[in-house]
Amino acid sequence: MALNEMTGALDTELVRKDFPLLARSVHDRPIVYLDSAASSLQPSAVLRAMEEYYEAHHANVHRGVYATAEEATNLYEGARVDVGRFIGAPDPGREVIFTKNATEAINLVARTWGATNLGAGDVVVLSEMEHHANIVPWLMLAESTGIELRYLPVDIDGRLDLTGLDAALDGAKLLSVTAMSNVLGTINPVGLLAERAHAAGALILVDGAQSVPHVTVDVRALDIDFLAFSAHKMLGPTGIGVLWSRANILEDLPPFLGGGGMILDVRLDRFLAAEPPQRFEAGTPPIAEAVGLGAAVRYLEATGMERIRAHELALSRYTLESLAERLGEDCVVFGPPAGEDRGGVFSLAFRDVHAHDLAQVLDQFAVCVRPGHHCAKPLMRKLGVSATARASLGLYNDRHDVDVLIEGLAEAGRLFA
Amino acid sequence: MALNEMTGALDTELVRKDFPLLARSVHDRPIVYLDSAASSLQPSAVLRAMEEYYEAHHANVHRGVYATAEEATNLYEGARVDVGRFIGAPDPGREVIFTKNATEAINLVARTWGATNLGAGDVVVLSEMEHHANIVPWLMLAESTGIELRYLPVDIDGRLDLTGLDAALDGAKLLSVTAMSNVLGTINPVGLLAERAHAAGALILVDGAQSVPHVTVDVRALDIDFLAFSAHKMLGPTGIGVLWSRANILEDLPPFLGGGGMILDVRLDRFLAAEPPQRFEAGTPPIAEAVGLGAAVRYLEATGMERIRAHELALSRYTLESLAERLGEDCVVFGPPAGEDRGGVFSLAFRDVHAHDLAQVLDQFAVCVRPGHHCAKPLMRKLGVSATARASLGLYNDRHDVDVLIEGLAEAGRLFA
Amino acid sequence: MADLEDLYREIILDHYRSPRNRGELPAPPAQRVEGFNPLCGDEIVLTLLIDDGRVSDIKIAGTGCSISQSSASLMSAAVKGKSLDEVRQLIGTFKSMMSIHEATLADEADGAPVEPEPVDVRSLGELAALQGVVKFPVRIKCATLSWNTLVQALNEAEPQLA
Amino acid sequence: MADLEDLYREIILDHYRSPRNRGELPAPPAQRVEGFNPLCGDEIVLTLLIDDGRVSDIKIAGTGCSISQSSASLMSAAVKGKSLDEVRQLIGTFKSMMSIHEATLADEADGAPVEPEPVDVRSLGELAALQGVVKFPVRIKCATLSWNTLVQALNEAEPQLA
Numbered sequence A, B: 001m002a003l004n005e006m007t008g009a010l011d012t013e014l015v016r017k018d019f020p021l022l023a024r025s026v027h028d029r030p031i032v033y034l035d036s037a038a039s040s041l042q043p044s045a046v047l048r049a050m051e052e053y054y055e056a057h058h059a060n061v062h063r064g065v066y067a068t069a070e071e072a073t074n075l076y077e078g079a080r081v082d083v084g085r086f087i088g089a090p091d092p093g094r095e096v097i098f099t100k101n102a103t104e105a106i107n108l109v110a111r112t113w114g115a116t117n118l119g120a121g122d123v124v125v126l127s128e129m130e131h132h133a134n135i136v137p138w139l140m141l142a143e144s145t146g147i148e149l150r151y152l153p154v155d156i157d158g159r160l161d162l163t164g165l166d167a168a169l170d171g172a173k174l175l176s177v178t179a180m181s182n183v184l185g186t187i188n189p190v191g192l193l194a195e196r197a198h199a200a201g202a203l204i205l206v207d208g209a210q211s212v213p214h215v216t217v218d219v220r221a222l223d224i225d226f227l228a229f230s231a232h233k234m235l236g237p238t239g240i241g242v243l244w245s246r247a248n249i250l251e252d253l254p255p256f257l258g259g260g261g262m263i264l265d266v267r268l269d270r271f272l273a274a275e276p277p278q279r280f281e282a283g284t285p286p287i288a289e290a291v292g293l294g295a296a297v298r299y300l301e302a303t304g305m306e307r308i309r310a311h312e313l314a315l316s317r318y319t320l321e322s323l324a325e326r327l328g329e330d331c332v333v334f335g336p337p338a339g340e341d342r343g344g345v346f347s348l349a350f351r352d353v354h355a356h357d358l359a360q361v362l363d364q365f366a367v368c369v370r371p372g373h374h375c376a377k378p379l380m381r382k383l384g385v386s387a388t389a390r391a392s393l394g395l396y397n398d399r400h401d402v403d404v405l406i407e408g409l410a411e412a413g414r415l416f417a
Numbered sequence C, D: 001m002a003d004l005e006d007l008y009r010e011i012i013l014d015h016y017r018s019p020r021n022r023g024e025l026p027a028p029p030a031q032r033v034e035g036f037n038p039l040c041g042d043e044i045v046l047t048l049l050i051d052d053g054r055v056s057d058i059k060i061a062g063t064g065c066s067i068s069q070s071s072a073s074l075m076s077a078a079v080k081g082k083s084l085d086e087v088r089q090l091i092g093t094f095k096s097m098m099s100i101h102e103a104t105l106a107d108e109a110d111g112a113p114v115e116p117e118p119v120d121v122r123s124l125g126e127l128a129a130l131q132g133v134v135k136f137p138v139r140i141k142c143a144t145l146s147w148n149t150l151v152q153a154l155n156e157a158e159p160q161l162a
C-alpha cells in the first residue's frame, strides 16, 4: 500500500513505482500519462496475477474435474466475488456478469431487458452528456422497436439540468445515464436520479465506466438497477467489462448471445437457458481478464477509494488553478469547477489551436492527452466544438504531470501564435 | 523454433520448454495436459508479448495522437494483419473482425447477416456434430424469424453423412458447419462443402474453433464466406476471437452492437455506422489480447502448421494404437480411425465407468482430460451417451503423456471393477 | 490414491452398481421433474408420489456419474416412506454436509473464514458415505443434483410449503 | 521541436489561418458531400461545381485541425479550374505522397519492406508542404480527409468515371 506514513494519504511517489509504464520515456522525456479516462495504466500486481494465471492455473472453466480446471474456475468465480464486493452487490454469484467491455454491458441490457420490456412509444430517458456507448444501443433499439428517446439537457456549467427531470421521466420505463461525464468530469447525482426514476416507475441504468474507477460506487446505497463498467479504465486489463443487475431482474431476462456455457440443455429444435449470470456469458469467458480485474479491484481496495478520490480531487483543484493562473483566459476548461461533483477530467480549448494540434505538440513533451470528440458527439455539438484536448487524472498523477502539461500548452501557443 | 536438427520435425522436448504451465506438478506428479480442445496452453512468447504491451505501450487505440497510443494502435492493427495472413485472408485490414470468442463471432453472423438476409421459412443447414456455439445462435434466430434448420447427419464412423447433402442444401441460404469436431476429431471436407453450398446458392460459415489451431486453414483456397475461431484454443489468450468474412459481404451488413468506435457520426436521433471491420467492434477492443493472438500466430507460423499437423497425426496414431493394444475392447474411442480426416481429439468410454469418474481418477495422475457433453448435446444423444471423457492433443504433447493417460485409465478400471 | 478411496467408498460404489428405486412412476398421479447438471451432462428424472403427507413412492431415472447416481439412489432409499417434514429436514442436513466447502470458499473470499455449522452426520445414516465428496468441490454438484431435483418436485407438488 | 516544425510549416499555418475557398456553394447545382474523420471529430463539407469537364468552383466548410484544414484549403486552390483528368492525377500523386508511411508499415508486417514508389513532389506545388505529415502517421488521415471527400464528390458527380 502506497500511503504516506504520517498522514495516511496516498503517496504518489510510491504509487508510481507500481506502474511499469510510467518508467517509459518518449522523445527522451519521462512519460506524462494524462489519459486515464480513455484507459488507465495497470499496476504490476494486475500483470503478475494474469501471468501467474497463465503460467500455473490456465484451463477452460466450469466443466473440468482436474486440478487446474478447478483452480481456474475458482479464480474466475473469485473475481466475480471481488467485483461484487467492490460495488456493494448483495449477491455477486448471481448478479455480476462478465462482458467484453462497458459497451457490451449496455448493449446486453438493451437487447434483453429492452427488447422484452419496451415497445413502440415506450420512453427511455438519456442525457445529452452520454458516451456513444449509452446512445447508439438505444438508437438501434429505437430503429427496431420504435421506442422514444428523451434527453436530459446539460446546463451551461456542464451539469445535468434537472428542472425538467420529472417531466422527462413521466411515463418512462428506463433512465440510462452516466455517473460521470468522460468529457466534462461532471459527477451526476445518481442516488437522486434513482429515486426520481423509481418514483416515476422507471428503472435506472448507470454507466459507471468513468465513476467506478474514481469514486466509491455502491449499488445498494445508490439503489440502482443496472451498472455497466470496464476493467481497462480501473487499472484492469482490456477485454473485460461488467454488467451488474439485481438477481430478480436478471432472472426474468431472455439470453443475450447463444452458445456454450449459457444453456441447461440443447436439442436440435430448442434449448433451455441456464440461470444468471451464466445465461449471459456465452462461450469461453475472458478468464485471465477476470483474474486481472479481480487483482485490480483488490489494489483499489487496498489503496482505498476515499484516498484515491481525495488525491484526485486535490490534484483537480491544482490543475484548474494552475491552468487559470498560468494560461489565463487563453485556456478554457469545459465542465463544472473543482468540487465534490467533479472528477479529474479536463476538456481543454486553448486559443484557436485545434485539439489535434494541441495533442501533437504535447506529445513532444511526452504528455499523453486525447484530442477528439471522446465518443460524445451530441455533447460536443452542444458545447459548440468539434473536438477538445482532454487531460484526465489517475491515482498515479502528480503536480509535476500538470506542470508539464501547462508547459506544453504554452509551447503550442508560441507555435501557433 | 523447436525443431529437430536432423529431421526438421517438431522436437517436443524443446517445444515443451516454451510452455510454462508444463513445469507444474499436480498431486506431486508432473502435469499431463490433454485438454487442448477446451483451451490450449500459452507459450512464453505470447505471455511476454502481452506483458510488454502493458508495460510499455498500453493506451486506448484509434483516437490518440501521442506515441504510446500510436504504438498500441499499430500493435492492434498489426495483429489483424498477422491473423489475416495466417488464414490467407486477401484483405485483413477490412476483413478480420476481433470478437470476444468464436461464439460471439457466430452470433455476430446470425444477428447481422442472418437477421437481414433470412426470413420465415428460409433454410440454414447445420450438422449434428456442431458445438452449441453453432446451434444456439441459429435456434435463437429461428425463434425470432421463423427460419428452418436442417441438420446433416453423422454416420456410424463419426463422419458427416453427405449422401443427402444436395437435398439438404436445396433452397438453403447458409451452410454453417464445423471444420473439425470437438468431440470426434473428425475433420470435415470444407472445400467440398463450400463448393456444394455455393452451387446451391448458399453461403458457408465455417466454425474453425478446432481446426484453425491444428491444420492449415486458408479461406481463399477453401473458398468459404465466414470463418469463426478463438484465440485461447490456438496458444493465444482468453478474451478474444475472430470473425473473418469477405469485404464485399461485410460492407452490406448492419452493425452488431452499438457504441464508440463503430460509428462515423452520432446525433440525438440517428447514427451513421463506420466501415468494416470497425463497424463490428463496438467499444474498447481486446487490445492486449490481440497482441497476444498475434504472437501466438507468429509462434504457430514459425513452428510450421504442417509440422504441427504431422506431429499430432503421428501422436494420434500412437494414441489409438496404444489404447487398443493395452486396454482392448474395454475402451471405446468415438470418431473415425487415425488419418488425414481426423484430429487429435479422443472421446473415450471405458467399461461402464462414467466419464466424470474417469476424469476424477485421471486427475490423481495429474492427467487433465475433460468429462461431459463438450457443448455438443445433440451429438451426444446421437452417440447414445450422456458424457465422454475427452483427451485432446496439442503440439506440446508426447508419447509419455499418452502412456500416463492409459495408466490412469487402467487404475480407474481397477477401482470400479 | 488415498483421497480417491475416500470419495469412492464401498457404499457409494454399491449404490452405483445396484441403484435402488430405479425407473419412472406413471405421471400423473406422480410428480415428475427433470434435473440437469449442465456442466457435465448428467440428467435425472425424478418421479414422486405423495400420499397423506408422506413420500409414498419415488423412482429415479437418468444418467450420471457414480456420485450423482449413488447420491440419487441413497436419497431415494432415505426419503421413501418419510413424512414431508422429515424429508425437508433431511434435505437440510444433507445440504449442510455438502455445502461446507462452498461456504468456506465464500467466506474466505470475504476475508473472514467462519467455522462451518457442525452437521450431525449420524442422522444421515448411509448418506454419510457421501461425506468424502466435500474434499472434491467440483463433485458437490454431482452429489446435490438429485436433491435439488427433489426440492423442485416438492415445491411443485405442494406450493403451500414452498 | 525540430520535428514539429517540419509538420507545421509556414505554408500550412498560413492556409490554416486564412483558408482559401471557404464556404458552401448552393447545391444543387453544386455537388455536396460530407466527410468525417470519426477518430477525431473532424468534419468537412465540400461543395463542387463541374462545368465542361472542369472544376469550375469549389468551396470547403467544416472544422478540423491545422492539417486537415490547410490540406483542404491547399487542395481547393490546387484543383480549382483544373480539368477532371488533371484533378484525378493530382489526387493520385498526393495520395502516394501521403501513403508512403502506411505502405511501409503494411510491408514491414509482411516481413518484406519495399521501397516506396518515388513521388514527383514538384508537380504538387504548394501541396508539397504537407510532406512533413508522413512522419506523423496518425495525422495522415487528417491530411487526406478532404481528398477522400473530393474523390467521393467526383464519383457521385460522374458515375461514368467511377
Ligand SMILES: Cc1ncc(COP(=O)(O)O)c(C=O)c1O
Residues within 6 Å of the ligand: A260, A282, A283, A284, A285, B037, B038, B101, B102, B103, B104, B131, B133, B134, B178, B180, B181, B182, B207, B209, B210, B230, B232, B241, B375
Ligand atoms: C467446435 C467449436 N466451436 C465453437 C467453440 C466455442 O469457442 P469459444 O468458447 O471460445 O467461443 C468451441 C470451443 O469450445 C468448439 O470446440
Ligand SMILES: Cc1ncc(COP(=O)(O)O)c(C=O)c1O
Residues within 6 Å of the ligand: A037, A038, A101, A102, A103, A104, A131, A133, A134, A178, A180, A181, A182, A207, A209, A210, A230, A232, A241, A375, B260, B282, B283, B284, B285
Ligand atoms: C462514460 C463512458 N461510457 C462508456 C464507455 C465505453 O467503455 P468501453 O469502450 O470500455 O466499452 C466509456 C469509455 O470510453 C466512457 O467513458
